[in-house]
Amino acid sequence: MNLRRALELLCVITPVISLIPISAYAKEALQPLTDTELSDVNGQALMSMSYIAPNDAANKMSGQGMGFYKLGLEAEMELNANIKKLQLGCGGMNGAGGCDIDIDNLSLSGIADTRDGRVGSSAKLTNPFLEFAIKNPNSASQREMVGFRLSAEKALGLLTLGDENTDGPNGINQLSGALKIKATTGTAVTAARSMTYADTDMKINGKIKLLGSLLQPDFDTNDYNLQLQSTNANLAINGTTIYGTRMESAKLTGSATISDLNFGGDINASVKVPLISLLPLTINANGYISGLRANLDIDEDLGFIHKLPLNNPFSLSLQTNTVHWPGAEYAANRGWWLAIEDQIDIGQVNPSNPIEVTNDILKQVVPSISNYLTNNPPNCPLGSCLIAGLNIGQVNLSSANPLYFPIKDLKLATQNFAPNCYGNLKFC
Structure with missing residues (x-):
């Protein structure tokens, strides 16, 4: 138009x-009012x-x-x-x-x-x-x-x-305007996955205590397979204004505090030992990563709002x-x-589905793990970690830089709504 x-x-x-017709709303007979009576009358156009x-x-x-x-x-x-x-x-x-x-x-x-x-x-x-x-x-x-x-x-x-809150976008196809989104919080769950050299193209390196502080050889490896378990992430979404012509998505930012991330699996390492030179070890490693923080970059299709x-x-x-x-x-x-x-207020941002931990995110984690294992060598008396496994314990990354955590098209749990219809129709 x-x-x-x-x-x-x-x-x-x-x-x-x-x-x-004005007469339809007027009384048949008008009554005069005195000045005193008029002063008691209030009206508004x-x-x-x-x-x-x-x-x-x-x-x-x-x-x-x-x-x-x-x-x-x-x-x-x-x-x-x-x-x-x-x-x-x-x-x-x-x-x-x-x-x-x-x-x-x-x-x-x-x-x-x-x-x-x-x-x-x-x-x-x-x-x-x-x-x-x-x-x-x-x-x-x-x-x-x-x-x-x-x-x-x-x-x-x-x-x-839209007609309902689904895994795919519906409702807003394009929008021109200005919408101010209030800052909010939420909780997400990360998806479990493996972490291997094929995923990161990065080696894990560090030190191991074989004879306490007397012998701490270096190791590095591109042969590892660690299973990362699912964990919670507390989200804080910044307030923002969605502004523009013919928009199809919204750019949201925020931060996340990731709960302890348990891992376990094999690390096949070549340990550099004096006189022996290289000692191949297959380490059954387990532990957990703590203190992970992330900067969120959310590209949200407007069809999820x-x-x-x-x-x-x-x-x-x-x-x-x-x-x-x-x-x-x-x-x-x-x-x-x-x-x-x-x-x-779009309510709490609670994604209905687990958030995928991408390879790009793993590439940011590996250097921090290597740095931690270099400065905090786990104890492995000679040969014992082959039998009992190596308990790396806590890998505290609270001092590391926040991860860059890109997220796209979250289905939001709090965007469910009842149709404006009687019966079972989604729209009427």
């Missing part, structure tokens, strides 16, 4: 409103109009010749709606091959976690309004409308996107150029634009 079509729609709606001049202090585009006209409804509106397919700005000013906004199965209701609760409730829009951005408002010959905005001073309700509790201002706008609307923290890009001004 372009600006011309939007204005045509407004021209159709306005006469309909003006035809509502249903409609309000305001104007922000180009050089007004409240104008975030001051000095750019942009004025803002606002028509507001001083009321609270309730709305429960399902939209099967919302597409705005497909092709158009931002180019072919996409849409400014493309969302499947959008539902707006009151805040509830059950079907009956959602169907039987409505979102509340406090003081909804329509606003126009007019360039050169004081010049009849150069006056130009560059955008309009549908908004409300506050929206309270539950907005859901399904549940947005609203308790904040919001707006949907269309503009031919970048417009910084009054009260908005971020300027809106050209085309259709959705903005939710206050932070959205």
Whole structure:
């Protein structure tokens, strides 16, 4: 929908409103009131109009010749709606091959976690309004409308996107706008896996105590097979603003504290012993890695975000150029634009599936293990570790640099939601 079509729609709606007979709402006989009686009467207009001049202090585009006209409804509106397919700005000013906004199965209701609760409730829009951005408002010959905005001073309700929380993305296909994500926490589980030279292309080296402190030969090996067990990771996700045109994914950052990571397996080492030169040993090693920290880099498809509790201002706008609307923290890009001004709480980030420990992550761990085994040689009296195994014990990596832990497309456990439908339908 372009600006011309939007204005045509407004021209159709306005006469309909003006035809509502005032007499239908007035008493048949009006009664005069004294000045004293009038002083006890309070009232408020249903409609309000305001104007922000180009050089007004409240104008975030001051000095750019942009004025803002606002028509507001001083009321609270309730709305429960399902939209099967919302597409705005497909092709158009931002180019072919996409849409400014493309969302499947959008539902707006009151805040509830059950079907009956959602169907039987409505979102509340406090003081909804329509606003126009007019360039050169004081010049009849150069006056130009560059955008309009549908908004409300506050929206309270539950907005859901897609039909259900699955292992694959659904709901948001493309989004233009600004959404502020609140900082949050969560817990993930790492997947168990093996660690071999083929995975890392890196040797493990260090020292072993064969005769206590008297004999501590060096070793290095590319022949090892250690099994890493699954463990927990406590996540801390930074707050961020998702901002841009035709976005398909969100970039989130954070940190993780990884619980003790148990390992066990064989290390086939060539130990450098004086007089013997090389002593081949097959070490049955076991222990655990502690103090692992990681910097998270999460590339999250927007189709995994399904549940947005609203308790904040919001707006949907269309503009031919970048417009910084009054009260908005971020300027809106050209085309259709959705903005939710206050932070959205997406709940705890608890991935439903284990997080894969990639080879790139293992490559960051190996040097720290080698450094630890060099500075803290495990005790292995000559020959005994061949029989009883070598208990490496704790490999404390708390002083090591945090790992770089890239994560992609997490299914979020807290993004489950009830459909806004009776019966068993996922969407209606």
